[in-house]
Amino acid sequence: MQQARSKPNAVLLVLMLVGVVAWLTLPAISVAPNRIVPGTPQRAQEALGWGVALLATVPMLGVATLAWRPFTWHLRAALVLVVGLLAAMPLWLSGVAATLEAASRLGLGSALWLLLFLWLLALIELRARLALSRPLGWALLLPVLLAWWVCLMQWLAPLALYREYQVRSDQFVGAIGQHLALVGSAVGAALLLGVCLALAMRRRAGVRRVGFGILNFLQTIPSIALFGLLLAPLAWLASRVEWLAALGVSGIGWAPAWLALLGYSLLPMVRNTFVALEEVDPAVIEAARGMGMSQRQVFLQVRLPLALPVVLEGIRITTVQAIGLTAVAALIGAGGLGTFIFQGLGQAAMDLVLLGALPIIALALMVDALLSALADWLRQGGTT
Amino acid sequence: MSGDVVRQRHSLAGWWVPLAWLALLLALSLGMGLLEGPLRVIEPDSRDVLYVRASFLALLGQHVMVVGLASLLAVLLGVGGAVAVTRPAGRDFLPLVTQLASIGQTFPPVAVLALAVPALGFGTLPIVVALLLYGLLPIVRNTLAGIQGIDPGVHEAARGMGMTPGQILRQVELPLAAPVILAGVRTSVTINVATAAIGATVGASNLGDPIISGIVNGNTAYVLQGALLIGLLAITVDSAFERLQRRVVRQG
Numbered sequence: 001m002q003q004a005r006s007k008p009n010a011v012l013l014v015l016m017l018v019g020v021v022a023w024l025t026l027p028a029i030s031v032a033p034n035r036i037v038p039g040t041p042q043r044a045q046e047a048l049g050w051g052v053a054l055l056a057t058v059p060m061l062g063v064a065t066l067a068w069r070p071f072t073w074h075l076r077a078a079l080v081l082v083v084g085l086l087a088a089m090p091l092w093l094s095g096v097a098a099t100l101e102a103a104s105r106l107g108l109g110s111a112l113w114l115l116l117f118l119w120l121l122a123l124i125e126l127r128a129r130l131a132l133s134r135p136l137g138w139a140l141l142l143p144v145l146l147a148w149w150v151c152l153m154q155w156l157a158p159l160a161l162y163r164e165y166q167v168r169s170d171q172f173v174g175a176i177g178q179h180l181a182l183v184g185s186a187v188g189a190a191l192l193l194g195v196c197l198a199l200a201m202r203r204r205a206g207v208r209r210v211g212f213g214i215l216n217f218l219q220t221i222p223s224i225a226l227f228g229l230l231l232a233p234l235a236w237l238a239s240r241v242e243w244l245a246a247l248g249v250s251g252i253g254w255a256p257a258w259l260a261l262l263g264y265s266l267l268p269m270v271r272n273t274f275v276a277l278e279e280v281d282p283a284v285i286e287a288a289r290g291m292g293m294s295q296r297q298v299f300l301q302v303r304l305p306l307a308l309p310v311v312l313e314g315i316r317i318t319t320v321q322a323i324g325l326t327a328v329a330a331l332i333g334a335g336g337l338g339t340f341i342f343q344g345l346g347q348a349a350m351d352l353v354l355l356g357a358l359p360i361i362a363l364a365l366m367v368d369a370l371l372s373a374l375a376d377w378l379r380q381g382g383t384t
Numbered sequence: 385m386s387g388d389v390v391r392q393r394h395s396l397a398g399w400w401v402p403l404a405w406l407a408l409l410l411a412l413s414l415g416m417g418l419l420e421g422p423l424r425v426i427e428p429d430s431r432d433v434l435y436v437r438a439s440f441l442a443l444l445g446q447h448v449m450v451v452g453l454a455s456l457l458a459v460l461l462g463v464g465g466a467v468a469v470t471r472p473a474g475r476d477f478l479p480l481v482t483q484l485a486s487i488g489q490t491f492p493p494v495a496v497l498a499l500a501v502p503a504l505g506f507g508t509l510p511i512v513v514a515l516l517l518y519g520l521l522p523i524v525r526n527t528l529a530g531i532q533g534i535d536p537g538v539h540e541a542a543r544g545m546g547m548t549p550g551q552i553l554r555q556v557e558l559p560l561a562a563p564v565i566l567a568g569v570r571t572s573v574t575i576n577v578a579t580a581a582i583g584a585t586v587g588a589s590n591l592g593d594p595i596i597s598g599i600v601n602g603n604t605a606y607v608l609q610g611a612l613l614i615g616l617l618a619i620t621v622d623s624a625f626e627r628l629q630r631r632v633v634r635q636g
Contacts, residue, residue, distance in 0.1 A: 228595050323492060324493060328582060345585050350501065361491055361495050
């Protein structure tokens with residue numbers, strides 16, 4: 001065991017060495033005088049000089065050195081260094097921002113994106129090697145986020161992404177609201193309908209076969225095509241049925257998006273609920289019956305609680321999927337964060353694209369983490 | 385020998401479902417003009433109801449090529465990478481790759497596509513790269529699951545028979561993991577067909593084009609034509625994979 005531990009950790013070595021090379025050779029930032037002119041790329045040493053650029057390689061080389069003999073305390077020190085690096089990036093950017101003229105826009109270059117990616121990978125690797133718990137892993141990101149937040153508030157006004165946000169801060173909040181409302185209502189409806197469907201499928205094999213057939217088929221259809229196919233019938237319905245039109249149903253907008261989301265959400269929801277209810281150990285059911293529980297009690301007090309973690313897994317998969325699909329729904333005017341992506345692509349304004357894409361990824365990751373944690377917690381509660 | 389031929393014919397006979405979808409797809413891409421009447425009913429206000437900026441066959445070809453190229457690269461890299469990190473030399477990278485494959489799947493494909501554009505510019509290249517990157521994840525995950533799911537006893541037996549590590553990989557691990565790997569490839573290709581269509585917004589011309597231009601111009605008929613063809617393409621590909629999976633499972 002001791003011998004295995006003293007073997008160098010190749011992952012961290014590779015990540016850090018690639019990071020050093022990227023930092024010194026790729027453009028770290030791009031500076032544009034205004035929104036229209038494309039920015040000029042600058043390498044780290046051109047932006048703030050060789051001294052600072054070389055100084056930044058020290059912690060990375062430090063992590064690589066520590067990884068050469070990966071004892072536990074070496075890895076802990078490496079973890080501190082990596083978190084420090086992640087938190088130092090906005091500070092370095094603030095330093096760059098201080099040298100710029102008032103109207104100029106600062107964009108992140110490929111070196112910084114790559115470094116962010118590599119350092120996050122290093123963080124994941126260290127978390128796994130040190131067997132840190134999931135909440136602790138997320139807590140490690142807190143100082144990083146705090147550093148970014150403070151720098152954004154104080155010195156990073158020229159950051160192009162932040163400029164795009166400032167122009168649209170109201171719209172941005174509204175878009176997040178729309179996004180969440182669409183995802184929440186579709187997943188909520190899918191949960192209700194899915195549980196009913198799963199229960200019906202347990203009763204009748206015919207429903208099961210037809211139901212899974214249709215839902216599987218639906219899942220195959222690409223989202224953009226399904227949105228398109230719903231457009232004509234909904235427009236027709238809205239033109240014929242007045243109260244539907246009064247509700248705001250039309251060929252474009254939230255109605256086709258919501259329907260398509262519901263359709264896509266049903267399969268993972270029904271599948272997980274069905275499997276969860278089926279897979280409860282028959283011996284446990286038998287025991288509950290033997291204790292004199294009624295059919296209803298067995299279901300509500302035994303089968304359902306035992307199935308809950310797997311059902312929750314279904315909700316997690318469904319919600320993450322729906323967050324991504326809602327982004328596409330912006331194409332048919334359903335609003336949400338995808339609006340910024342497609343607006344940005346249309347205007348070739350890449351920072352606007354980022355303003356849509358980054359929060360969508362963050363939302364998906366957050367929902368994933370929260371629901372996974374909840375499922376873990378329920379599982380532990382179930383076994384003790 | 386003759387038994388083999390019969391079985392071959394049997395398994396070929398099962399291909400009629402994907403072939404029928406393919407025939408429908410090709411027929412519709414060639415003969416969309418025949419649907420002009422119904423389309424005019426749907427979109428009575430527009431002068432043009434048929435998308436004519438490019439032939440549907442060309443758009444279909446582009447779509448299939450981009451998805452095919454990205455998927456081929458994703459299979460090569462994904463299976464190769466997963467095999468590499470399960471060998472003794474690459475085992476250091478196994479935990480990271482496993483984590484990355486599962487975290488990466490939380491990323492919405494649209495967001496990945498959108499991020500590829502600032503990095504690589506407009507056109508077909510960012511789409512191929514985005515599809516490749518995203519398509520890697522299910523393949524890597526399933527290949528890892530497939531290889532790790534093999535009973536250690538089987539490994540032991542193969543080694544006991546004097547097989548070299550290369551032989552074990554080719555004759556034991558990959559064949560046993562094949563059904564799981566194929567399921568990963570299926571997921572990957574299905575997502576790629578859908579994501580490639582959204583690529584029309586970043587300047588690739590494929591079956592997403594009629595949909596995007598239909599939405600921009602408020603022409604439902606364009607949207608329908610694109611949506612029908614993409615839907616058919618997805619179903620064709622999916623049913624072909626289903627067939628393939630059945631065969632692999634039967635052989636295993």
